[in-house]
Amino acid sequence: MEPLLEEFDEYLALQRGRSAHTRRAYLGDLRSLFDFTGGGLDTLTLPRLRSWLAAQAGAGAARTTLARRTSAIKTFTAWALHRGLLGSDPAARLQTPKAHRTLPSVLRKEQALDAMDALNSGAQQGDPIALRDRLIVEMLYATGIRVSELCGLDIDDVDRSRRVLRVLGKGNKERTVPFGEPAERALAAWLDSGRPAVAKPTSGAALLLGSRGARLDQRQARTVVHQTMSAVDGAPDIGPHGLRHSAATHLLEGGADLRVVQELLGHSTLATTQLYTHVTVARLRAVHDQAHPRA
Incomplete structure (x- = not known):
């Protein structure tokens, strides 16, 4: 099955525009499926x-995982049918489990400011990696972009004149x-002092670099955020x-329109963005329960 999976x-x-992360997950799901069916x-x-x-659910797989695995099956069998490899689509009537939507953990505004202050104090020493780490956290919070989108940025993707x-x-x-x-200041410090200190001839146009000069890996960026x-x-x-999540929540709490937040985050549907309205209501309720004498 490997040659077929490579073609898939x-x-x-090339045709669906799926990320490397999604493709790895789908292929892993399909290999597990074929191991199970034995053919x-x-x-x-x-x-x-x-x-x-059902076996996956019995083994403790979360509903979100089951939903992704169902999607992997349905995408694969539809492709195989189109290629003429199947006479009919066996997954056409397969129901996708609806994932339970849980409210994400978000920072309070003062916690976000404290995180940025801690990074600023470290970056003042001029260490290139400290300058980079400050930019990672500042830019993620300032823009609400995904970590994959951040690590994929090239220098030319930044318009500093318009920010x-x-x-x-x-x-x-x-x-x-x-x-x-604040993100512009962190960007200027990284481009002026940090990036030149770690860049190599092989670094290319990548905006963010690891300590060895290669494009920053998403796992490194995640580690930076968790440590911060x-x-x-x-x-x-x-x-x-x-x-x-925090950036979206703070935008809405500040009065931003839901459609604007949808565009900023790159959500394909407004329903995804509406999750953050539930976050802000939940935060209001928590404050009310703590502060109101008749809560």
Whole structure:
């Protein structure tokens, strides 16, 4: 099945615009499925597909994981049918589990400011990596972009005169995202003093670099965010996606229109963005319960 999966991977990348992370997850799901069925395409029947998903659920897979695995199956069988490898689509009647939406952990505004202050004090020493780390956290919080989008930025994607980023998001959709003066200061310090100290001839145009001069890996960026949050009293243990949640929540609390936040975050549907309205209501309720004598 490996040659077939490699062809499917190419289809996902070139025609569907799926990220490397999504493609890895889909191929892992399909390998697990074929291990379960013990055969090739002829073993993909609706009862076998349902049995595999039931076994995954019994092993403790979360609903979000089951939803992704169902999506991997349905995408693969639809592709195989189109290619003439299947006579009918066995997953056409497969129901996708609805994932429970949980309210994300977000920073309070003062916690976000404390995190930035801690990074500023470290960057004042002029260490290139400290300058980079400050830019990572500042830019993630200032823009609400995904960590993959941040690590994929090139220098030319930054328009410093207008303080905007050209971001390539999911499905290769491009959008323009603004950032503020604190992020601009962090960017200037990195480009003037930090990046030249770690850049190599092989660094190319990547905006953010690792200590060896290669484009910054997403795992490094996540580590930076987690370490930063661990230094802030009372802050939840969040990663880059938590900063994205925090940015969206603080925008809405500040009066931003939901449609504007949708555009900034690069959400394909408004329903995804509406999750943050539930976050702000939950925060209001928590404050009310703590502060009101008749709560």
